Amino acid sequence: MKIxxxxxxxxxxxxxxxxxxxxxxxxxxxxxxxxxxxxxxxxKMRNIAFERITLRDDYLLHRExxxxxxxxxxxxxxRELMETADERLSTAEDKALLQDVRKDFDATRxxxxxxxxxxxxxxxxxxxxxxxxxxxxxxxxxxxxxxxxLMDSLxxxxxxxxxxxxxxxxxxxxxxxxxxxxxxxxIAINSTNLNKILTKRLATLTDGIKVIGDGNxxxxxxxxxxxELADLACASNKMAxxxxxxxxxxxxxxxxxxxxxxxxxxxxxxxxxxxxxxQINQMVIRTHEQDKLFADVCRITIEYxxxxxxxxxxxxxxxxxxxxISWDGFEEGYLTKIKKISTDDIPEGRGSVGTAIRNxxxxxxxxxxxxxxxxxxxxxxxxxxxxSVISLPLILQHRVIxxxxxxDADPFFFNEAENNMLNDVTDNINYALEMMEIEKKRDQAExxxxxxxxxxxxRVVERTAxxxxxxxxxxxxxxxxxxxxxxxxxxxxxxxxxxxx
Amino acid sequence: xxxxxxxxxxxxxxxxPAIAFITLTVNGCQQKPASPPEKITIAYATIFNPTLxxxxxxxxxxxxxxxxxTPQSHAFGKPALQAVIEGKAxxxxxxDTPIVFAVLGGKKINILTGIQTSNKNEAIVARQDRxxxxxxxxxxxxxxxxxxxxxxxxxDSFLLAHGIDRKQVKIIDLKPDEMAAALATGKVDAVSxxxxxxxxxxxxxxxxxxxxxxxxxxxxxxxxxxxQEYVKKNPAVIKKVLRALVKAEAFxxxxxxxxxxxxxxxxxxxxxxxxxxxxxFTFRVTLDQALLVNLxxxxxxxxxxxxxxxxxxxxxxxxxxxxxxxxxxxxAVRIIR
Numbered sequence: 010m011k012i013x014x015x016x017x018x019x020x021x022x023x024x025x026x027x028x029x030x031x032x033x034x035x036x037x038x039x040x041x042x043x044x045x046x047x048x049x050x051x052x053k054m055r056n057i058a059f060e061r062i063t064l065r066d067d068y069l070l071h072r073e074x075x076x077x078x079x080x081x082x083x084x085x086x087x088r089e090l091m092e093t094a095d096e097r098l099s100t101a102e103d104k105a106l107l108q109d110v111r112k113d114f115d116a117t118r119x120x121x122x123x124x125x126x127x128x129x130x131x132x133x134x135x136x137x138x139x140x141x142x143x144x145x146x147x148x149x150x151x152x153x154x155x156x157x158x159l160m161d162s163l164x165x166x167x168x169x170x171x172x173x174x175x176x177x178x179x180x181x182x183x184x185x186x187x188x189x190x191x192x193x194x195x196i197a198i199n200s201t202n203l204n205k206i207l208t209k210r211l212a213t214l215t216d217g218i219k220v221i222g223d224g225n226x227x228x229x230x231x232x233x234x235x236x237e238l239a240d241l242a243c244a245s246n247k248m249a250x251x252x253x254x255x256x257x258x259x260x261x262x263x264x265x266x267x268x269x270x271x272x273x274x275x276x277x278x279x280x281x282x283x284x285x286x287x288q289i290n291q292m293v294i295r296t297h298e299q300d301k302l303f304a305d306v307c308r309i310t311i312e313y314x315x316x317x318x319x320x321x322x323x324x325x326x327x328x329x330x331x332x333x334i335s336w337d338g339f340e341e342g343y344l345t346k347i348k349k350i351s352t353d354d355i356p357e358g359r360g361s362v363g364t365a366i367r368n369x370x371x372x373x374x375x376x377x378x379x380x381x382x383x384x385x386x387x388x389x390x391x392x393x394x395x396x397s398v399i400s401l402p403l404i405l406q407h408r409v410i411x412x413x414x415x416x417d418a419d420p421f422f423f424n425e426a427e428n429n430m431l432n433d434v435t436d437n438i439n440y441a442l443e444m445m446e447i448e449k450k451r452d453q454a455e456x457x458x459x460x461x462x463x464x465x466x467x468r469v470v471e472r473t474a475x476x477x478x479x480x481x482x483x484x485x486x487x488x489x490x491x492x493x494x495x496x497x498x499x500x501x502x503x504x505x506x507x508x509x510x
Numbered sequence: 511x512x513x514x515x516x517x518x519x520x521x522x523x524x525x526x527p528a529i530a531f532i533t534l535t536v537n538g539c540q541q542k543p544a545s546p547p548e549k550i551t552i553a554y555a556t557i558f559n560p561t562l563x564x565x566x567x568x569x570x571x572x573x574x575x576x577x578x579x580t581p582q583s584h585a586f587g588k589p590a591l592q593a594v595i596e597g598k599a600x601x602x603x604x605x606d607t608p609i610v611f612a613v614l615g616g617k618k619i620n621i622l623t624g625i626q627t628s629n630k631n632e633a634i635v636a637r638q639d640r641x642x643x644x645x646x647x648x649x650x651x652x653x654x655x656x657x658x659x660x661x662x663x664x665x666d667s668f669l670l671a672h673g674i675d676r677k678q679v680k681i682i683d684l685k686p687d688e689m690a691a692a693l694a695t696g697k698v699d700a701v702s703x704x705x706x707x708x709x710x711x712x713x714x715x716x717x718x719x720x721x722x723x724x725x726x727x728x729x730x731x732x733x734x735x736x737x738q739e740y741v742k743k744n745p746a747v748i749k750k751v752l753r754a755l756v757k758a759e760a761f762x763x764x765x766x767x768x769x770x771x772x773x774x775x776x777x778x779x780x781x782x783x784x785x786x787x788x789x790x791f792t793f794r795v796t797l798d799q800a801l802l803v804n805l806x807x808x809x810x811x812x813x814x815x816x817x818x819x820x821x822x823x824x825x826x827x828x829x830x831x832x833x834x835x836x837x838x839x840x841x842a843v844r845i846i847r
Binding site: 101102105109112115116119120122123127143144146147148150151152153154155157158161164168 | 667671673727728764794799800804806810811814
């Protein structure tokens with residue numbers, strides 16, 4: 010049942026109870042009033058009966074007409090009061106007693122009337138000495154007897170009516186106290202029960218809401234009854250379910266965002282590396298000097314790759330160490346402060362650079378802070394914000410000459426895609442190095458050819474002189490010239506061959 | 511001042527049955543043997559006056575009070591009282607006149623309680639064909655009475671009240687069961703007796719019968735009496751008897767119709783007669799001042815006419831046992847003490 014309905018019902022019951030109380034109190038008060046009136050009526054009857062006795066005795070003693078008339082008047086008054094009592098008295102006991110009173114009243118009236126009749130018959134003179142003969146004594150005795158009986162009956166009636174009045178008064182008092190105490194108790198018990206029920210129900214509801222509020226959206230508040238609190242509990246349960254649904258959506262969204270962020274980060278990383286690759290590709294075409302190449306590689310790596318630091322070191326074959334040649338980014342003395350990086354398989358050579366050089370392939374460490382192989386350089390690296398590192402071997406003519414090492418501020422930066430692109434970067438660098446080497450060799454060859462040409466030209470001059478001197482001789486020996494021509498051709502062919510190389 | 515009688519009653523309603531239950535249970539557990547019922551012989555009159563005794567017998571109120579009552583029936587109260595005097599019964603139901611004669615005869619009896627009063631139970635039934643149409647016509651007539659009974663006193667009062675000298679009529683002693691025949695045969699012209707004989711005679715005489723009542727002349731009081739010796743030895747039994755009679759009084763007041771049926775059944779009489787005259791009786795367990803006045807009035811009558819051996823007025827308070835009724839129903843004792 011709804012609390013609203015309950016409260017309305019309670020109000021109705023309260024009104025009904027109060028109405029009943031008022032009616033009961035009014036009724037009991039009316040009964041009490043009526044009983045009290047009955048007592049007064051009976052007392053009045055008793056008083057009149059007593060006055061009748063007094064008047065009777067007055068008459069019997071003095072035979073005064075006045076006493077007789079008064080007695081008759083009182084008799085009539087008593088009769089009228091009996092009529093009134095007959096209407097008012099309601100209990101069977103009172104009715105029975107009133108019947109006795111009536112009988113005794115009639116007996117006294119007939120007894121006294123008999124005496125009056127006797128006196129009338131005898132027509133006594135007023136100054137006659139009064140005597141009581143046997144008949145009169147007998148009648149008087151009977152009259153006395155009935156008067157006693159009448160007084161007894163009236164006394165009984167008084168007792169019963171007073172008892173009724175007392176009971177009515179007690180009932181009224183009891184009802185007043187009962188309704189006050191009982192009503193108070195009922196209100197107290199009702200309030201206590203209501204408080205207890207509401208407290209219990211509200212505690213259940215509050216606890217449930219707290220549990221839900223703490224994040225346990227699977228919690229179901231127990232719903233009792235079918236009232237507003239139960240509705241509230243149901244609503245809370247539904248709200249929790251919807252919250253759970255929304256929470257799942259948010260979680261999914263967060264996961265999606267994280268996924269996208271990761272994708273973006275990955276894309277950014279890829280873009281960074283791709284930019285490095287692109288820039289280095291362009292740069293290597295234009296660059297023909299190794300030092301500039303290395304410097305630009307480091308610069309581009311930092312500028313476009315947004316890495317923390319990049320450096321290129323070359324192997325010192327004599328000392329078996331890697332010497333930094335070029336660097337860029339947040340170096341802050343790192344390369345000079347760190348222990349020398351060995352190319353040998355010793356602790357100082359087991360870092361990323363040494364390992365990459367020895368293994369001729371890239372080596373990376375995505376957790377500088379915790380990877381034990383980076384222990385020799387960890388503190389300095391962490392101080393400078395390096396969290397992950399990759400080293401890529403530089404190979405020239407199938408021989409590792411050094412390494413490009415890149416640091417990033419984020420751990421776990423380097424993965425397969427980035428590493429592959431960085432491998433392409435180093436391939437391009439390697440290619441540039443190779444080309445530089447070829448160019449260097451070609452320059453060297455050109456110089457040699459030039460030198461040879463110069464030597465040849467000198468020799469030609471010498472020979473020409475000799476030839477001129479000997480033209481004659483030659484002409485003479487045409488055949489000798491022909492041979493020389495053939496020899497020239499062979500030289501030219503060889504030069505062409507060298508140029509081709 | 512407020513009396514909290516209703517709550518006390520309410521508590522009593524709960525407590526009394528509870529205490530009774532516990533008492534019964536405890537007694538039941540202890541299996542205490544109940545005391546055997548006390549034997550008592552009750553001499554009762556087969557007329558309507560001792561209705562309360564009839565009801566108590568019919569409703570087993572004596573048995574409920576722990577009495578093994580043996581009823582002993584008598585045609586009227588005088589022989590019932592005689593049975594008590596002779597020790598043939600323990601208590602008797604009897605009218606006031608035989609009591610007066612017994613006391614004046616020196617019999618040591620006690621009135622335990624009054625059980626009925628009426629001023630219209632006694633009447634004179636006369637034959638009109640004997641010239642009796644009014645009370646004064648009784649002069650010179652033969653009137654049958656049961657001497658020493660209420661009928662005797664009523665007849666005397668009636669005659670006196672109507673100025674008829676005792677010498678102007680002839681009083682013939684008749685037993686109640688002889689009256690109908692005496693009237694029918696003309697042995698008497700009128701009889702002074704009580705109900706239901708009055709009603710029966712009226713029916714038998716039909717239009718020839720005439721009844722004279724005297725409400726102002728006599729109020730009979732029917733009592734329960736026992737010998738003083740018995741009362742002295744058995745006060746507890748007396749209280750039980752009175753309790754049973756108080757129960758009967760309550761029953762009669764609450765169930766008058768059922769009471770009439772029971773009495774008619776008990777007396778094997780016509781209930782119609784009882785229905786007809788029921789209202790003339792007042793059945794009440796009481797000892798009132800009117801009883802004293804009545805006894806003294808009749809005593810003066812017996813002394814004046816030398817109907818009994820004793821010539822002085824006895825103190826009837828010595829012949830009324832108040833303690834029993836005071837213990838059982840004190841408010842019913844209304845004698846001025």
